[in-house]
Amino acid sequence: MRTGIGVATESAATSPAENPFEKDPLPKAPRGKKATAQRARSKRPAFTREDYWKFLDAAQDQEMQDFIKIAAHTGCRISEIMHFRLADVAHDRFTVEDAKSESGWREIPIHNEITSVVERLAAKSTDGFLFTDQNPNKYGQRTARMGKRFVRLIKKVGSYKTGVGAHSFRRALATMMQENGVEEPKAAAIIGHEIGTMTYGVYADSLSFAEKDTIIQGISYRRT
Template structure:
């Protein structure tokens, strides 16, 4: 008998066994069977490869959790659902459902499991995992970049679990194990993915679209070790020495990258983050201070004294700005981030000077913090300057802050031996 063919009452049928492990996801059937509507063996042999190919693609899709080959029946099911939702008369609804049952049975005869899935999706006995994703994202108060990352994380989850009924404690644990050991994602990345999925799952439960009240994601990922490993310590961001900052400054000057030269100069005399400097508007630049009001935390909202070595550049940039920002004409990415492109240029610059991945733009901020500590500046004063949480309850919770004059005097300690020029015309 030719492969994948079976003769029944003079007609030829295509047949393909379904792997046992995948049968529950395909309606519980042991095999696919479909009439080729011919009595000719030659015609049957011509038709059967296409049918078998579709079935094998479906099996592989279920094995991988890839919903793409199932899109046709999902689209049909959602169209049925829309039709049912528009019917207010109960008797009419029952009549339409009975028709759908027959259509589903017909689909099951050709592709076992698809008809059942279509009907259960249409009648909301089953819910697609990603169906309310955009509704959930709309409730979040996150930046656009974070929203996109959470969308990507949940879509990864929904590719593994197409239906909410497939999500269970052991299934989630197996998925996490797959992410860690098969896809070789870092534990930190997996914790981020699981955190997004956990938030989305809680939303589905509140909306009644996920079965049960338990949390299948609880403790699914091993917690981050309290003690850092040698590899983590080696990869930790390091501070530039003042001399190394000067090397970078001179490299930017030699390269003729004036915007990057100015950015480094601003960072080395303020200790600000790259995002804070690139998004700083002229309305927040005063004669003797910079008002940082777009920081990552409440403590980051602060006034930074303008160092005496920085004053000429601040005055020049303020007078020549063409777009209302202290650093003019920086390009933006799709999230409106003005630091992205120039930050990459800094990455190329420091790599060319021999600095590895443990040195980043943030390392200049560490340089400033190191100088303040070495000079004996009180931690509470340094924290107010750099925008860190004040470490004690007395100063952090009850203090009204450090007088600006104290911060300015402390900041004048910052120095870079070997700087032979000022970055201003």
């Protein structure tokens, strides 16, 4: 039951295994424009911890800093973040229920380092969305403004390879899970990627929220 915003429990990461993005976990797609775009997205570079702090330091307002922190600690797509309703946010988790595929329907623990951010955003919302007053377009999409602002921030921070964008925080989170020894199906269950075999699919579905929380709380962007 959703009970409002609060603090998630802290714990350690799980046992070592292969990089969840060493190979593309998505099933093979037919050739064509859609397949080409999918392959391009799967090869987008990951942001580093250094990038994370560069963006935070360069952001000139609280809203952008909040977006960066949530993107980096959840691995959610910008379309998911900007469409989070307060009903999708409990005291310890985000619930994604409008994703691109069945694997994208998931619960993501709220990292201890962003609990206060989520609480503040929820408290000041005036329209039932976590990120309030985003002026949706005629199709009801609320992502355009933040997406354009983040692109400008990337250009401001420095020179990055083609394909870098908010999506690169997903790969950053995946990389850190790999560094912590998180197994591929577990990483995919948190980020919302499909696993191309029934065995892995069943395994990912059986991942408990407590296990997810242990994995998420094991992620850190602390400066070294």
